[in-house]
Amino acid sequence: MVHLTANIKTVEKYLEARSWLETGEKVTAIEVPGDGNMNFTLRVKTNRRSFIIKQSRDYVEKYPQVEAPITRSLREAKFYELVSGYSSLKKQMPNLLKIDNQNYVLYLEDLGNATDYTFLYKNGQVLNEDELFKIISFAADLHTNLTRENSEINLPNRKMRELNHKHIFIYPFLEENGLDLDAVLPGLQSIAAPYKNNDDLKGKIEKLGERYLQDGNSLLHGDYFPGSWIKTKGGIKIIDPEFCFFGEPEFEIGVTIAHLKMANQPEEIVSKAFRYYTEKALLNKELCQQFTAIEIFRRILGLAQLPLAINLQKRKDLLTQSFEILSTADY
Template identity: 60%
Template sequence: MKHVEELTADKASLESYLKGQGWLQLNEKITALEIPGAGNMNFTIRVKTGERSFIVKQSREYVEKFPQVPAPSERALREAEFYQLVSNKSLLNEKMPKLIGVDKKNHVLNLEDLGHGVDYTFLYQKGEHIDEAELKQIMTFIANLHKAINTKTTDTRLPNRKMRKLNHEHIFIYPYLEDNGLNLDDVLPGLRAAGKPFKQDEALKKKVGKLGDRYLQDGNTLLHGDYFPGSWLKTNDGIKIIDPEFCFFGEVEFEIGVTLAHLKMADQPDKLVEKALRFYKDRSALNESLCKQFMAVEILRRILGLAQLPLSLDLEKRKELLNEAQSILIPE
């Protein structure tokens, strides 16, 4: 088993590592280290020197925020492969951080620093709405990705099976387990009782299982894989897209279904959710029925599963969304 050097925020040891990689000049000193955002998955740090700043990102064999949760240690390398695939597509790479370097042995990326941006998770707060022009940019980027990189345009494939397996468990399995280690009443009093009928709905679970099988199948199109407000960054240079570590070649309906689900859980107006779908469909083909089914699955998993969001929705609104999701998956 190969030895992996775990990076820390210790300035001296990090400086030594970066010089060993050739990512710092011999006479270049770290002047400051900062946490660039509220990420969960990886060790991520902003490195500042007298001349510049950049982002160092390492994936471990566990989730950084929850060390008890195992995760594929090579996921940063899959993210690197994504950046390499989009590197010659100007409409895509101008919206993403540039990949400066990769340390394959230690699963470390050296990425362009996009500055002190803020992600769009503020949308989950009560009364926050996304600007229509910004939403159009977000949906245009993902449509451009799907049109530009697919099995017709590249021989490269990016299965990312280990990350897909992890995601599959969290999306399609854990939310429906009676005892999955999460007391939903700790999230919101009354949510446990509200969720019980959905965990016991055998027809619903069967339908979710079939969609899970589709998710695990290889598809024709490169997906970002986790296209939600936490992956959209508002910066001084406009909107940027980050964290494609769940990327794989799959079905576009999964990608857009996830996006629409988060707009709904962020309590965005129905007309904005409809516009998001239209912005995408104006540029790229989509099976709307399948998309809505994946949207329903994402709503169920985020409200009932382990990957909770900072939602401001009250219990009645969450129940309303759960019932809507159920009616999409099991129409009367």
């Protein structure tokens, strides 16, 4: 196994060994292309061009003590492969140019110095309708075109789903999960306490978690939130489908809506997201709202914290609404 490091010579040697450089091509610089936690991602500049390489390891890059499935980059590659048959979807993602199955490395087209949409969490940032339309349409087109009915392919991505399942449905509700919520925002710990002690709520969450783990009919990106949407000169691009699987679209859209809410987007943006989606595809709104609720819980109380700007009261309100939705869910 080659373990890539942020060292020009190591990277050049690796690329040469794979014949991923042209004759006479030299690596001139390497840089971190943007925020990422899970994988080792690097922008490689040569005397001719630039591209991105992304290696998955058997741990989380930012938290090496946390195990993660090493094969995840190959699942990500599979998503690119499936989407490549649909030109309108394909052109909204970078091209996947090469795959190294032995070392779990992807070689991707460089989208340039682009930012992701996590700036939306900042105060006063509002998604424009055209951007929202593109984001929602990509999901709707993905869910309606890439179905198991239409193809023989399966992509369970079981291990990644199990990892995500723990972070969404289990850890946030553990009394002791190693996270000091008051260090995130003073007062958050005491707001969390009643939810962690509510067995009825936990029962509902367990059922919803089982639903996430079941296979469904549509290919989902699996991590469809502002960190996976990139603002480039050529418009919005979608990256990082390492959590992809065939599941229920309500999970995907539920997650997206949760992030619009945590980014404090106007109510109109949220209702337009629903409208744009349902103009193209079917959606069980109740189930979708339940997934929104659980995503809000896990992002406000769980380990995968976001750079949220909303204050304690707003977080409390979102949790109250989410609790209402989950506790009245009809299981």
